[in-house]
Amino acid sequence: MTYRYDADLVAAAGNFGVFDLTDPRKTRASLIAASVGKPAPDTTGVEVTDLEVPGPQDNPGVPVRVYRPADMAEDLPAVLNIHGGGFVIGRIEVDDHTCLDIARRVNAVVVSVGYRLAPEHPYPAGLEDCYAALEWLAANAGELRVDAARIAVHGISAGGGLSAGVALLARDRSGPELAFQYLDLPELDDRRDTLSMARFTDTPGWNTPNAEISWRHYLGERAGGDDVPVYAAPGRAKDLSGLPPAYVTALEYDPCRDEAVAYAENLFAAGVPVETHVFSGAYHLAYLMPTAKVSLRRAEERITVLRAALRG
Template sequence: MTYAYDPELAPWIEMFPQTPLTDIELVRQSESDLIADVPVYEPPIPLDVRDLEVPGPQGDPQVPVRVYKPADADGTLPGLLYLHGGGFVLGSVAMFDSHAARIAAEVGAVVVSVEYRLAPEHPFPAGFEDCYAALLWTAAHAAELGIDLKRLGVGGESAGGGLAAAVALVARDRGGPALCFQLLGIPELDDRLDTVSMRAFTDTPLWNRPNAELSWDYYLGAGVRGTEGVSPYAAPARAEDLSGLPRAYVTTCEFDPLRDEGLAYAQRLLQAGVSTELHHYPGTFHGSALVEDADVTQRMIADQLGALRRGLRAALPTSKA
């Protein structure tokens, strides 16, 4: 099919790797090569960055996290548990370092980025439980991290957006830390793969229906996706009750197979009484934000940072001369 991509994005499409998820190791290497070519974010203010290991789920290994904090901060700051993307099988804290650093520097927040376990080596619920364990640790250590517990949120992109939605659900259901905000960027939410966009976009760059099928098969196990009994903590679109969740910011891209599940989830949040802001970006595709110089990407970044400042009630940080 041909798609009306944003003119600033279209020339870049042929440069993106088109490796299917059938060979996980090859795709992981291709992703590493791609990210290595992306300019490194230079924060406008000094950041303190620490790599730690925190207690994992009971009986499981510790969870590596990277903590970002404005170095010259006075008093407590909002906090954000950040969950990277990658279809549950790709990505890492290092690959999404610039995303987390930008939020810490330009929102003025303490960001805890989680190195959760990946499928297929570690299928659901491993990665999800790692993320929730990291949230529990963050809340328990809020004082030493300099986080105001009343301004603690969760967020992520793609699979990380789906994990963020799941963490918000489980925090509500298990009586966990009270979250004030959830950032769901182009979220992967529904294993049933039955939306119009998921059926239509079989050949879009970086993410398409064939990759989505493999992603869920790796995460849930072969033969599980689309069947009865899949946990809403794996596929938050299956949650029957979305009431009582933190306010949300949801983004979708026009030529992304995940588009319609994101739109539907945002609508259901609103119907459940959850204050929700939805931004849909025309001419974009899943991962098109890698083209940082494009006007639409700059809008996406600015919109997200603004939503985080509002959602976390954060003051705009200023650099010190």
């Protein structure tokens, strides 16, 4: 198809062949190799600590990276960050810049989760790791100098879907009370039956074939079937009442666009305060071009929204 991409994104559109999810191990290795030699992120004003926190019952510990504004003089809000990667790739490091930006400009403690990846660890492993990290964050709020009443969950792409799943689990398990959920380009529905999924079969890096592969790695043969839990695919959830306020983003040329918009509409219908924004001219991996105007607007809006949600 012909797409009217934003001018800042046209030149980069052909650069995403590395995101081939048919062989996750090979792709992970390629991404790590591509990162060698790149400068470390500027951590000025932020203390960064790597920890391992208790995992789900009878499972390994979960690595987390804590970003703490230096010279904290008060208990701060916190953001649990969950990286993207189609449930099968991605590492804590890929979100360093985003987490540092949130820590500095929202003045919040950020806890980023290194959850287990499919297909080696299919659902519910990754989701349960993220939920265990949330429980640890809430239980250790005093030591972390965090205000337990102001904890948000934030995720991009598959991380957005996992964030929605964490919010559902926290509600249904009477777990830590979340103040906000920020679902950025979320991957939410394994059924893949929307217009955007039917249409965007050849968009850069992330497209309908990749979405199908991603869900099959994560859910196995039951992907698209009748027995998929709502925590795995929150787009299937019938009852969204009692969830925290939300901000949901989508991109015009993203196969996940319509499921994100539908989830926002369903949150509205359930009486949950929601704001949603569909950014025009952009495809799913536009967020990897941080200097594009649309990416700068998304980044700025993230800070504005999180400040309003967590700091009033």
